[in-house]
Amino acid sequence: MNIGEYNFPDELYYDKNHAWALVEGNAVTQGVTEFAQKISKEIVYVEVPRTGRTVEQGKTFMSMESGKWVGRIAAMVSGAITETNEELEWDVAPINEDPFGEGWLAKIEASDLGELDNLLKASDAEFQSFVESEIEKYKDILEGA
Amino acid sequence: MHLYDLGSVPWPDSQLTYHALPRLHREALVLLSPASPYVCIGYHQDLEKEVDVEFCRANDIPVFRREVGGGGVYLDGDQLFYQLIIHKENPLAPSDKTTFYRKFLEPPIETYREIGIPAEYKPVNDIVAKKRKISGNGAAEIGDYLILVGNLIVDFNYEMMSRVLRVPDEKFRDKVYESMRENLTTIKRELAEKPTRESLNASLARNFEKLLGPLPRAEVDEELRNEVSRLSPKFLNEEWLYKIGRPMEGRTVRIASGVDVKHLVHKAPGGLIRGDVEIADGAITSLALSGDFFFYPADKLTDLSQALVGRKEAEVEETISEFYEKHRIESPGVEPTDFAKVVVG
Numbered sequence: 001m002n003i004g005e006y007n008f009p010d011e012l013y014y015d016k017n018h019a020w021a022l023v024e025g026n027a028v029t030q031g032v033t034e035f036a037q038k039i040s041k042e043i044v045y046v047e048v049p050r051t052g053r054t055v056e057q058g059k060t061f062m063s064m065e066s067g068k069w070v071g072r073i074a075a076m077v078s079g080a081i082t083e084t085n086e087e088l089e090w091d092v093a094p095i096n097e098d099p100f101g102e103g104w105l106a107k108i109e110a111s112d113l114g115e116l117d118n119l120l121k122a123s124d125a126e127f128q129s130f131v132e133s134e135i136e137k138y139k140d141i142l143e144g145a
Numbered sequence: 146m147h148l149y150d151l152g153s154v155p156w157p158d159s160q161l162t163y164h165a166l167p168r169l170h171r172e173a174l175v176l177l178s179p180a181s182p183y184v185c186i187g188y189h190q191d192l193e194k195e196v197d198v199e200f201c202r203a204n205d206i207p208v209f210r211r212e213v214g215g216g217g218v219y220l221d222g223d224q225l226f227y228q229l230i231i232h233k234e235n236p237l238a239p240s241d242k243t244t245f246y247r248k249f250l251e252p253p254i255e256t257y258r259e260i261g262i263p264a265e266y267k268p269v270n271d272i273v274a275k276k277r278k279i280s281g282n283g284a285a286e287i288g289d290y291l292i293l294v295g296n297l298i299v300d301f302n303y304e305m306m307s308r309v310l311r312v313p314d315e316k317f318r319d320k321v322y323e324s325m326r327e328n329l330t331t332i333k334r335e336l337a338e339k340p341t342r343e344s345l346n347a348s349l350a351r352n353f354e355k356l357l358g359p360l361p362r363a364e365v366d367e368e369l370r371n372e373v374s375r376l377s378p379k380f381l382n383e384e385w386l387y388k389i390g391r392p393m394e395g396r397t398v399r400i401a402s403g404v405d406v407k408h409l410v411h412k413a414p415g416g417l418i419r420g421d422v423e424i425a426d427g428a429i430t431s432l433a434l435s436g437d438f439f440f441y442p443a444d445k446l447t448d449l450s451q452a453l454v455g456r457k458e459a460e461v462e463e464t465i466s467e468f469y470e471k472h473r474i475e476s477p478g479v480e481p482t483d484f485a486k487v488v489v490g
Contacts, residue, residue: 039241041269045189045214060286063188067269068215069242070188070285086410090417141243 001122003131006035008122009100013076015119016130020100021076023116028077031104032064032095035131039138040066043095048084048106055081055108057115062105064095075108077115083107146172146231147363148350152342153222156183158373160209161380162365163228165372167290172235174353174360175228176346182221182302183207184309187214188285192387193414193478197311206309210386213294215283219309223300223331225342227253227349229293237357238291242284246270249293252352253280256297259348262335277330297345300333387414409487415439415478420487428457432488441475448472449484458489 001010008014013021018036022029037043045065055061060072061081084106088095095103120127135142149162159179166173184206186195192208195217201208206219229249231238239245250266257264257274264280267273272280272295282295307322333339354360379385409420416438423431432450440446445468452468453461465481465488468474 047189065187065189065214067242067246068187068213068283069270070212070214070283071242072286137241138243 003122003128004135006033006038006131006135007100008033008035008127008131010122012100013116013119013121014127015074015076017074018134019073019076021116021119023110023113026079026110026113027082028079028108028110029104030076030106030108032073032099034099035134037096037099037103039134039141040064041141042066043092046088046092046095046105048086048089049081051081051084053081054111055079057118073105076119077108077110078112079108079110081106082109146174146357146360148353148360149173149175149177149363149365150346150350151175151177151365153178153180155179156181156207156220157209157377157381159220159226160185160211161373161376162369163230163292163294164212164287164380165369165376166230167287167292168376169368169372170289171230171369172232172290173228173230173363174350174357175230176225176349177228178222178225178342179220180222182219182305183209184217185209185211185220186217187283188212189214190217191412193311195311197309201309208386209380210388211283211285211294212287213283213285213292215281217310218281219302219306220296221302223302224296224298225345225349226294226296227353229353230287230290231293231357233286233289233291243269245284245291245293246282248356250280250282250295252349252356253295253297255352255355256345256348257332260332260336260340260345262332274330274335277328279330279332279335297349298329298331299339299342299345301329301331303329388412407490409490411483411486413438413479413483415476415483418479418483418487420484422488424458428455429453429461429488430455434484434487438479439475439477440479442472445472445474449474453488461485461488 001008018033020031020033043064043066047063049062055075057078058074061075062073063070085104154177156179159177163175184196184201186192196208239248246269247266250272254264254272262274264272264274270282271278279298280295285292303322303325307318312318404425406423411418416436418436421433432453434446434450449468453464456464462485465484469481
């Protein structure tokens with residue numbers, strides 16, 4: 001579904017750090033939303049973590065850079081990293097051009113699917129209200145000022 | 146929040162201090178300049194792509210990788226640095242980067258204006274005077290703290306800056322030099338008389354206090370000194386500088402019991418190497434090597450892949466070494482052990 005003019009696929013989970021998660025059994029694929037990419041303008045670097053590492057929901061585990069700002073990305077679920085999109089370290093185009101697809105960041109084998117209760121769906125009123133407030137907050141950037 | 150007005154410090158301290166403070170959970174404004182020149186690269190940068198490492202080594206110019214973003218820069222005592230360390234939850238810290246830069250670049254802009262330079266904020270992270278950049282700024286999240294690092298440029302060594310960068314040829318270097326002269330200015334170029342370092346730092350402190358409230362002066366205490374010493378081995382070694390030792394492990398797909406197909410990637414000093422390998426019962430059944438490294442004779446790369454087919458994983462490194470010797474392979478910055486990493490992981 002769209003919130004404002006930004007796409008938030010219904011099947012995904014979201015957090016308030018502008019990340020998405022696709023859940024297939026215990027396998028959770030994580031990325032950043034189209035909206036995150038728009039407010040970052042251009043993501044210029046991504047550093048992915050090593051596979052095998054365990055991560056904790058809400059704790060940072062990788063980094064990306066835009067506007068000379070090194071930002072940290074928090075894991076959406078706890079578990080072990082089974083795969084990372086390591087090609088992003090050499091070519092960031094997919095995250096800028098296809099953040100919900102080829103620009104995925106990491107796959108995590110979730111240790112507790114109950115943590116999904118801490119995430120939101122696009123249809124949740126709380127999430128829609130959050131995105132609307134973010135659109136207002138980043139209005140200048142989104143309008144290209 | 147405290148003010149550490151440190152004056153001229155040994156070059157490693159000019160970086161390590163602001164890396165140490167968030168780790169000690171201290172908010173601070175640090176004002177300093179390095180006592181000797183060095184090159185500083187951004188957190189995500191590839192050192193050898195950005196910096197002429199041989200030139201720096203030959204001229205005793207140290208190189209440092211910071212945790213803050215941005216590009217490679219030549220830093221020296223003619224640049225006065227402000228380093229702000231503020232907790233993410235501090236109500237004075239905007240959470241979005243544009244507002245953060247806009248807010249905290251106001252004090253240096255005001256300092257420039259006080260000395261007669263018409264500085265202005267240029268989104269996202271620049272300060273310009275008459276359309277020329279006059280301050281470089283970068284930011285990072287370190288733990289629960291937001292870090293802003295930037296400088297007042299009293300004077301700038303354009304020649305050394307263009308010299309330390311890795312460029313394809315001298316013509317390009319000349320272009321870099323000319324472009325910097327055209328697009329980056331300094332206090333010295335803008336004013337007939339240079340203000341003193343002390344007056345500039347006093348002005349910076351005063352202008353930051355307008356945003357942050359009173360900043361009691363602090364000295365570098367034992368705890369901070371110890372944290373700087375603790376961080377030194379990590380930040381001043383080659384593994385961190387080159388970011389080697391963190392080869393990406395790539396994807397492994399288990400086809401069947403005992404049969405794996407792997408896509409392995411390894412960053413060697415001489416370039417990126419990729420290996421697509423199938424391994425059945427511990428032996429290589431197919432292999433393709435590729436990447437952006439120099440390998441001579443180039444046609445032997447396919448032969449190297451073929452030479453490894455049928456070998457057990459334990460034999461890989463020795464087989465590659467023998468191949469190198471037999472065919473007199475030259476691959477600067479890429480050793481047989483680097484290839485082994487994309488074959489057996």
